[in-house]
Amino acid sequence: QKEVEQNSGPLSVPEGAIASLNCTYSDRGSQSFFWYRQYSGKSPELIMFIYSNGDKEDGRFTAQLNKASQYVSLLIRDSQPSDSATYLCAVNTNAGKSTFGDGTTLTVKP
Amino acid sequence: NAGVTQTPKFRILKIGQSMTLQCTQDMNHNYMYWYRQDPGMGLKLIYYSVGAGITDKGEVPNGYNVSRSTTEDFPLRLELAAPSQTSVYFCASSFQGSQPQHFGDGTRLSIL
Numbered sequence: 001q002k003e004v005e006q007n008s009g010p011l012s013v014p015e016g017a018i019a020s021l022n023c024t025y026s027d028r029g030s031q032s033f034f035w036y037r038q039y040s041g042k043s044p045e046l047i048m049f050i051y052s053n054g055d056k057e058d059g060r061f062t063a064q065l066n067k068a069s070q071y072v073s074l075l076i077r078d079s080q081p082s083d084s085a086t087y088l089c090a091v092n093t094n095a096g097k098s099t100f101g102d103g104t105t106l107t108v109k110p
Numbered sequence: 111n112a113g114v115t116q117t118p119k120f121r122i123l124k125i126g127q128s129m130t131l132q133c134t135q136d137m138n139h140n141y142m143y144w145y146r147q148d149p150g151m152g153l154k155l156i157y158y159s160v161g162a163g164i165t166d167k168g169e170v171p172n173g174y175n176v177s178r179s180t181t182e183d184f185p186l187r188l189e190l191a192a193p194s195q196t197s198v199y200f201c202a203s204s205f206q207g208s209q210p211q212h213f214g215d216g217t218r219l220s221i222l
């Protein structure tokens with residue numbers, strides 16, 4: 001079992017729809033959770049981070065965390081073609097060790 | 111505001127050669143990381159450092175070495191390059207281990 005698993009892609013949604021990206025992790029000692037966006041040929045950039053159970057909203061993005069189920073998700077509302085990218089889930093322990101999932105590629109069709 | 115700077119951006123090596131990938135950050139971050147990313151895959155942690163003089167292995171450390179003599183610099187050394195080390199290498203930093211990471215632009219390395 002991988003330490004961090006993301007739903008297999010690619011994921012395709014029409015413009016204006018909600019895109020849902022999911023991630024599960026195996027290390028119960030994980031304390032901080034991140035979603036990064038990576039355009040082809042570019043470096044990852046931070047979209048959202050979440051530390052506590054529940055929802056965290058930032059504009060069109062909502063991160064959800066459920067530590068009991070070891071599950072973290074990212075919702076993108078009103079998806080735009082510019083949201084087309086690979087989304088990476090990352091999980092950190094307090095010691096600083098960081099583990100990434102393999103990513104989910106999202107395509108938003110106009 | 112430079113952030114995280116990686117050099118070189120591209121490099122081709124022959125099998126058996128060695129090289130050092132440079133990474134420097136100007137944000138006074140304590141934590142620094144080296145990742146490799148193979149095509150279509152996520153980032154795999156090679157080594158990380160929680161501060162000057164302290165380094166620890168990640169998921170895929172074999173064939174690599176690191177040092178952290180200053181807060182700013184975290185070079186990655188490849189000894190005896192092998193084709194399996196062909197990849198894109200990213201350096202990243204964060205103030206603390208629980209905080210988001212800032213990434214450099216990456217080094218594309220091919221070993222032939």
